[in-house]
Amino acid sequence: MSYLKVTFVFSLFFYGSVIGFDYWTIAQTWPAGFCTHNVCDATKPKPLKFTIHGLWPSNYTTHQPAFCLSSNLNPTLIHGIVLKLDQDWPSYNSNNSHFWNYEWKKHGTCSHMSELDYFTHTLDIYTRNDLQQILKHANILHGNTYDIQHFITAIHTSQVGAEPQLICTKGDLIEIRLCLNKNPVPEYIKCPPPPPKTACPANVSFV
Numbered sequence: 556m557s558y559l560k561v562t563f564v565f566s567l568f569f570y571g572s573v574i575g576f577d578y579w580t581i582a583q584t585w586p587a588g589f590c591t592h593n594v595c596d597a598t599k600p601k602p603l604k605f606t607i608h609g610l611w612p613s614n615y616t617t618h619q620p621a622f623c624l625s626s627n628l629n630p631t632l633i634h635g636i637v638l639k640l641d642q643d644w645p646s647y648n649s650n651n652s653h654f655w656n657y658e659w660k661k662h663g664t665c666s667h668m669s670e671l672d673y674f675t676h677t678l679d680i681y682t683r684n685d686l687q688q689i690l691k692h693a694n695i696l697h698g699n700t701y702d703i704q705h706f707i708t709a710i711h712t713s714q715v716g717a718e719p720q721l722i723c724t725k726g727d728l729i730e731i732r733l734c735l736n737k738n739p740v741p742e743y744i745k746c747p748p749p750p751p752k753t754a755c756p757a758n759v760s761f762v
């Protein structure tokens with residue numbers, strides 16, 4: 556239902572305007588890895604699944620679109636999906652509303668979408684695939700260390716069907732990013748290499 560709605564909104568939008576970015580990135584956090592290297596709020600649950608960091612209009616050059624408009628997110632516009640956002644798009648080290656506002660200002664304002672469409676669209680893409688389950692099916696289990704190619708192959712040969720970007724801090728996996736084209740119904744595409752400072756080593760620790 557919401558998938559169809561988003562597709563419709565997207566079609567209207569893509570056929571009617573020029574967009575100042577090359578592809579989409581959906582960044583998904585591995586909470587245990589993230590909280591190994593960031594001060595996380597002890598009162599917040601750390602689920603054993605990947606959760607949304609953000610959906611980013613991205614460019615192949617080093618200049619990434621960011622902060623395209625200065626308007627703050629009006630929380631009443633996303634009121635109807637806030638429970639879903641609390642569940643799938645939590646912050647582990649700040650207030651969820653502040654995190655969504657930051658992601659909206661930095662990335663959402665470059666998407667040419669309304670607030671509600673941007674957050675709904677991100678949830679729709681996120682729910683297409685469960686990265687933790689994909690890794691589990693390939694026998695990649697947290698608590699172990701694996702060759703980086705294991706992760707990449709597992710995702711490439713899953714329904715995602717495209718190579719992800721892996722992001723590490725000191726060898727620990729903290730995030731997986733998937734890339735999508737700008738088709739009316741966006742399809743996964745191979746991600747470019749990650750920024751060198753955040754790239755994973757040959758052996759990735761999945762904490």
Ligand SMILES: *[C@@H]1O[C@H](CO)[C@@H](O)[C@H](O)[C@H]1NC(C)=O
Binds near residue numbers: 574576577613620621
């Ligand atoms: C990103 O790329 C698009 C098209 O390829 C271009 O129009 C836009 O100016 C670029 N943005 C930045 C910040 O370089």
Ligand SMILES: *[C@@H]1O[C@H](CO)[C@@H](O)[C@H](O)[C@H]1NC(C)=O
Binds near residue numbers: 651
């Ligand atoms: C989070 O921020 C919002 C908006 O600033 C505020 O209404 C809410 O009380 C804050 N929640 C917590 C748990 O601090």
